[in-house]
Amino acid sequence: MPGKSPWKMAVGATAIALLAAGCGSGGSDDSAATSNTVSIGIGEPQHLIPSNTTESNGAEVLASLFYPLVDFDAQNQPVEVAAESITPDKTNTTWTVKLKPGFTFHNGEPVVAQNYVDAWNYGAYGPNGQGGSYFFEKIDGFADLQSKDPDGEEGPQKAPEPKAKKMTGLTVVDESTFTIKLSAPFAGFKSVLGYTVFYPLPKAAFSGDGVIAEGFEDAIVGNGPFKMKGKWEHDAQIVVEKVADFKGQVPKIDGITWKIYQEDTAEYADLVAGNVDVQTQIPIESLAKASADLGDRFKKSPNSSFQFVGFPTFQKEFADVNVRKAISMAINRQEITDQVFLGSQTPATSFVSPVVAGYRPNTCGAACEYNPTEAKTMYEAAKGPAEIKITYNVDGGHKAWVDATCNQIKASLGVNCTGQGEPKFADLLTKVEKKEPVGLIRLGWLMDYPLMENYLGPLYSTTGGSNYYGYSNPAFDNLVAAGSAAATPEEAIKKWQEAEDILVKDLPVIPLRNGQNVFGYSEKVNNVEVDLFQKVNLYKIEVVG
Amino acid sequence: MFRYIVRRLLQMVLTFFGATFVVFALMFANQDDPLQALAGERPITESQRQALTERYHLDEPFIAQYWHYMKGMLTGDFGQSLTGRQIGDMLEAAWPVTFRLALLAAVIAAVIAIVAGVASAIRRGGTFDNVTLVFTLILLSMPIVVIAPLAQLLFGIQLGWFPPTSGADPSMWALLLPALVLASSVFATQLRVTRTSVAENLRADYVRTAKAKGLAFRRVISVHVLRNSLIPVITLIGVDLGNLMAGAIVTEGVFNIPGVGFNLARGIRTEDGPLVVGFVSALVIIFLIVNLLVDLLYAALDPRIRYE
Numbered sequence: 026m027p028g029k030s031p032w033k034m035a036v037g038a039t040a041i042a043l044l045a046a047g048c049g050s051g052g053s054d055d056s057a058a059t060s061n062t063v064s065i066g067i068g069e070p071q072h073l074i075p076s077n078t079t080e081s082n083g084a085e086v087l088a089s090l091f092y093p094l095v096d097f098d099a100q101n102q103p104v105e106v107a108a109e110s111i112t113p114d115k116t117n118t119t120w121t122v123k124l125k126p127g128f129t130f131h132n133g134e135p136v137v138a139q140n141y142v143d144a145w146n147y148g149a150y151g152p153n154g155q156g157g158s159y160f161f162e163k164i165d166g167f168a169d170l171q172s173k174d175p176d177g178e179e180g181p182q183k184a185p186e187p188k189a190k191k192m193t194g195l196t197v198v199d200e201s202t203f204t205i206k207l208s209a210p211f212a213g214f215k216s217v218l219g220y221t222v223f224y225p226l227p228k229a230a231f232s233g234d235g236v237i238a239e240g241f242e243d244a245i246v247g248n249g250p251f252k253m254k255g256k257w258e259h260d261a262q263i264v265v266e267k268v269a270d271f272k273g274q275v276p277k278i279d280g281i282t283w284k285i286y287q288e289d290t291a292e293y294a295d296l297v298a299g300n301v302d303v304q305t306q307i308p309i310e311s312l313a314k315a316s317a318d319l320g321d322r323f324k325k326s327p328n329s330s331f332q333f334v335g336f337p338t339f340q341k342e343f344a345d346v347n348v349r350k351a352i353s354m355a356i357n358r359q360e361i362t363d364q365v366f367l368g369s370q371t372p373a374t375s376f377v378s379p380v381v382a383g384y385r386p387n388t389c390g391a392a393c394e395y396n397p398t399e400a401k402t403m404y405e406a407a408k409g410p411a412e413i414k415i416t417y418n419v420d421g422g423h424k425a426w427v428d429a430t431c432n433q434i435k436a437s438l439g440v441n442c443t444g445q446g447e448p449k450f451a452d453l454l455t456k457v458e459k460k461e462p463v464g465l466i467r468l469g470w471l472m473d474y475p476l477m478e479n480y481l482g483p484l485y486s487t488t489g490g491s492n493y494y495g496y497s498n499p500a501f502d503n504l505v506a507a508g509s510a511a512a513t514p515e516e517a518i519k520k521w522q523e524a525e526d527i528l529v530k531d532l533p534v535i536p537l538r539n540g541q542n543v544f545g546y547s548e549k550v551n552n553v554e555v556d557l558f559q560k561v562n563l564y565k566i567e568v569v570g
Numbered sequence: 571m572f573r574y575i576v577r578r579l580l581q582m583v584l585t586f587f588g589a590t591f592v593v594f595a596l597m598f599a600n601q602d603d604p605l606q607a608l609a610g611e612r613p614i615t616e617s618q619r620q621a622l623t624e625r626y627h628l629d630e631p632f633i634a635q636y637w638h639y640m641k642g643m644l645t646g647d648f649g650q651s652l653t654g655r656q657i658g659d660m661l662e663a664a665w666p667v668t669f670r671l672a673l674l675a676a677v678i679a680a681v682i683a684i685v686a687g688v689a690s691a692i693r694r695g696g697t698f699d700n701v702t703l704v705f706t707l708i709l710l711s712m713p714i715v716v717i718a719p720l721a722q723l724l725f726g727i728q729l730g731w732f733p734p735t736s737g738a739d740p741s742m743w744a745l746l747l748p749a750l751v752l753a754s755s756v757f758a759t760q761l762r763v764t765r766t767s768v769a770e771n772l773r774a775d776y777v778r779t780a781k782a783k784g785l786a787f788r789r790v791i792s793v794h795v796l797r798n799s800l801i802p803v804i805t806l807i808g809v810d811l812g813n814l815m816a817g818a819i820v821t822e823g824v825f826n827i828p829g830v831g832f833n834l835a836r837g838i839r840t841e842d843g844p845l846v847v848g849f850v851s852a853l854v855i856i857f858l859i860v861n862l863l864v865d866l867l868y869a870a871l872d873p874r875i876r877y878e
Contacts, residue, residue: 069836071653079609151617154625159615171617187617242654259655259663260828261738286735287836290719291826294734297727420839449841451606490615 061568062266062280063550065303065561066292069260069285073242075224076148076155081471081559084221085305086283088560089265090131090247091224092273094122094141095215101382101475101557103215106273107136107248109201111218117210117512122218124201127272130227131252138203140225142195146170147235148222151187157222159490160473163214165194165206190235210510212517213476220473224248250276250563260285277567293545302547303566305555309422312367312543319545325369329472329557330540331378331480332370334415334430334465335494336533337457342410343465346532350392351404352413352465353535355437356430357395362538365426369543373536376528377480378472380557383518388529389536397437404438411440414464418453419446423467430537457493466494468534475557477521481505485528496533571869578865582858589854590847594639597843598632604652604841626652626844639847648848652840657848660833665852667738668822668829672814674742674749679757680807684800687764688791694769702765706758718751718824735826748825752818756810763806767799774798801871808864812857 070083075091078084095103095111105111109123128136147153149161151171161167169189194206207214217223227246232238243257250273251265258264266280284301286292289308295301297318307315307323315323336343343349358372375388387393413434417423424446431442445464447453456463470491472479483489486505487497501524508520542555551569554562605614605622623629627638642649648657690699725747726734732747733740771777772795780790819831830849837845868875 152621154618154621156609156614156618158618171615172620173616258738259660260832284737285828286826287828287832288823288826291722291735291824294722294727295826298730298734300733300735449606451603451841454606455603 060280061278062282063278063302063566063568064282064284064300066286066289066296066301066305067283068287068289070263072156073245073257074155074237075226076144076153076157076160076222078221079156081305084558085560086263086265087221087224087245087247089249089251089281089283089563090245090253091221091249092128092247093219094223095219097216097219097475097557101380103219108218111215113212113214115512117212117214117510118207120205120207120214121198122203122205125272126201128248129272130229130248131246131268132227132229134227134229136225136248137200138197140227141223142191142197142203143228143231143235144224144226145195145222146191147226147231147237149192150190150235153235155222157220160217160220160222161192163207163209163211163217164192165208166192167194167208169193209506212509212511212514213474213478216474216476219475250274251281254280260287274564276564278563281563296545296547299547299549302550303544303553303561304546305542305544305559305561307543307545309366309369312369315543315545322548323543323545324553324555326542326544326555327380327557328540328542328555328559329378329380329475331373331470331536332538332540333373333468333470333534333536335468335496336465336535337460337463337493338495338497339460340462340464345407345409346530347403347407348409349532349535351400351407351409351438352434353389353392353532354394354396354400354403355434356535356537357433358393358537359395360433361426361429365429366538370538370540373539376485376525376534376536377477378539381472381475381477381480382514383477383521385522385525388525390529392529392532393536400437401439404440409438409440413440413442414445414462415442415467416445416447416453416456416463416465417467418448418450420449427467454493465535468493472557477518477525478505478509481521481524482509485533494533496531498527498531501527501531575862575866578862582862585858586851586854590640590851591636593850594636594843594847595632597841597846598635604628604843622652626650635843639844643848643851648851649844651837651845652842657845660845661848661852663738664829664833664849667740667827668815668818668831671745671749671752671818671822671827671829672811674745675752675756675814676807676811678749679753679760679810680803682753683757683760684764684796684803687761687803688768688796690761691765691768691772692791699765702761706761709754709758714751714755714820717754718748718821721747721751722824737826738828740827748818748821748827751825752814752821756814760803760806760810764799764803767802768795771795771799797871801868804867804871805864808860808867812853812860815856816853 067082067085070078070086071080072078073083073086075087078087092107094106094108096106098104107125107128109125111120111122113120124136124138130136145161148155149158149164149167149170151158166189170187170192172185172187194208195203197203225248229246230237230241244253250268250271252268254264254266262285263283264280265283267276289306290310292301292304293307293311296304336349362368362370362372374393375384375386377384379386415427415431417427424444427444431444434440434442447456453463453466457466470480470484482505483491485492485496486502504520504524504527508517508524511517511520542559544553544555546553549569550566552565552567554565556562605619627635639649648661651657651660686702690702693699722734725731733744736744736748777790777795780794815830818829819835822829822831823835830853834846834849836842837849
């Protein structure tokens with residue numbers, strides 16, 4: 026093509042390019058404009074198999090697709106939902122679950138006891154690598170489903186097959202009844218059953234004994250009020266529609282579009298423009314303008330998150346309890362929740378979250394009260410270190426408050442305090458494991474089930490899964506165990522409160538803040554509630570007009 | 571010409587292996603504990619850690635992991651991301667939208683840059699030239715992390731001209747705002763290069779000859795000057811097209827477009843080695859092909875250039 030006009034080439038290329046860019050487009054949400062459906066923003070779920078779903082995005086979607094055995098009332102007491110009754114024996118060791126009749130999965134299969142047992146055995150079986158498997162630890166026979174690598178993780182040998190594939194503690198009595206035998210008595214087990222991992226799976230989920238069918242995760246079949254419409258459109262959306270004549274509580278809306286966002290600021294932009302109806306957690310960057318943008322559609326409600334800093338026990342300079350107490354008293358929690366978090370969090374003055382039964386306000390007492398003069402006197406008398414470090418992970422938006430806390434410590438105690446950022450939480454944990462001098466470590470906790478034990482056990486007991494700082498007090502451990510083994514929930518709470526009193530004396534961590542849901546919704550919807558687990562109440566939300 | 575293309579293709583194979591090796595090595599060096607990164611702040615049970623470590627070969631040495639990966643890739647299997655999704659499927663879902671976005675941005679940038687560049691070169695020192703100079707300087711000095719949210723706030727939310735986010739399968743209209751934002755990151759340079767190149771050629775002998783022959787000014791500019799001036803600009807556009815596809819990390823995040831940049835950002839955040847390497851491998855291929863096409867375009871534009 027020598028000699029001809031380059032314009033022609035350019036125009037031709039442009040036309041082709043524009044055509045290519047334009048084609049394949051489609052309006053994605055024009056159908057939702059008038060119908061009785063809502064769209065709720067989430068992040069891309071990591072997984073949607075119930076036993077592998079431990080983060081809130083997946084849990085929210087599953088809450089629409091499944092109907093749990095128990096749900097929680099306004100006082101966070103468990104109430105039977107898909108279960109007719111859940112009754113313990115005298116020792117709280119064997120629990121009998123009786124299912125309500127008439128429920129079916131979305132594919133027409135009736136829901137039977139075996140569905141629960143199969144799903145739980147799959148979740149607990151070690152080689153399946155399910156993220157929520159630790160929930161089944163309390164069930165008898167769990168240990169036999171795990172295997173240990175004979176030469177450690179790094180070694181060349183593969184781990185042997187676990188001894189068993191089924192937990193001995195689960196027994197099917199008849200079509201609608203099964204029993205759960207625990208390895209130790211636990212009065213609060215009914216509350217545990219409310220969590221996502223305890224949903225049943227239909228027969229269609231399994232392609233063989235204990236093998237999930239290929240593609241099932243993208244088109245989950247549940248027993249809940251909504252069913253999947255089409256497949257999980259990764260990174261885009263998950264659309265669910267109402268199940269005709271659902272036997273349980275019937276929601277007021279006809280369907281939900283779970284819109285997937287990677288950045289919560291993008292989700293907020295869509296919320297303000299009315300392209301998404303509910304955002305369950307408004308990002309801190311957008312909080313300042315949220316009440317101006319949304320008016321009274323900007324709401325707050327309590328959730329279970331609990332933020333604190335821990336003292337690693339290998340850091341000998343913090344061994345004296347008075348040093349820890351002085352640092353705690355040097356921090357003005359109210360100022361930080363107001364200035365840094367713009368009121369989206371509240372100061373914490375106890376070792377458990379206010380949302381659980383048995384919570385008492387201000388158990389921490391004087392130790393959590395801002396008192397710079399006394400703090401300084403106490404700190405100097407106890408000969409606290411002249412250098413304090415707070416290590417945190419930079420990917421969680423923690424820099425602002427860690428720096429603010431450090432400035433308060435500096436001002437109150439007259440020592441040097443620096444915030445030390447690590448790229449990820451995993452890097453922080455690695456340093457703690459190697460016993461490097463990390464100083465104070467930033468930590469947070471979201472509960473799995475609404476019991477005091479869910480804070481006391483994992484965070485402060487010697488074998489607790491999230492006790493990264495190594496606090497260990499046998500008297501405390503015994504009281505937590507005694508509470509779990511108590512005959513009634515009331516007695517359990519009593520023991521757990523006694524255990525919390527020990528924490529006040531020992532102060533292994535400094536409680537800082539309790540989280541809140543700061544959520545907003547569009548003009549299209551009404552009666553929006555966000556619960557303790559950061560989930561929208563799907564049975565109450567309705568479309569306006 | 572044929573020999574040239576074959577030689578370039580062979581070079582591409584080497585570059586491809588080199589680039590993926592480097593990326594894999596970097597991901598590997600950066601990787602601390604991807605399983606913990608995935609779980610966030612939740613504890614991982616020992617048996618879960620064990621099962622996942624074996625599934626993703628995390629306990630094997632670097633070379634073995636690279637070997638596993640390459641073996642899969644050469645048979646068309648990009649492997650699994652750490653959340654268990656097929657990376658091949660993810661690529662398939664992510665490419666179309668990124669491709670459309672980048673193409674739209676490239677066209678917008680090229681059209682504006684060439685038209686404005688020629689106009690300001692013809693009247694050098696005039697008002698239009700000075701205004702574009704100031705405007706391009708402002709754009710060049712503003713990073714995309716500022717421009718993207720600003721454009722979203724202004725045109726998406728406050729004025730409401732465009733939808734604030736685009737989503738997975740956007741219409742042309744929904745893509746326009748992110749494409750404009752992306753285009754703004756490259757068109758300033760293209761404009762400056764066009765202007766300089768055209769201005770230089772306007773003083774060339776052949777232009778004087780053309781004018782002396784009595785050709786219309788329009789024809790002198792559009793046929794004689796532009797054709798010779800476009801060579802450096804085409805190079806730039808070619809490189810930019812690659813950059814636009816790779817560099818949309820910020821823009822895709824702000825406008826919620828689940829494309830390549832979006833997936834790369836997620837892979838890096840969760841230390842998902844296979845995911846990052848899979849997308850980068852695809853990007854490397856795109857870069858190589860675009861550059862080859864650009865080189866071949868030279869020959870079409872300038873008869874003096876011959877490839878042997």
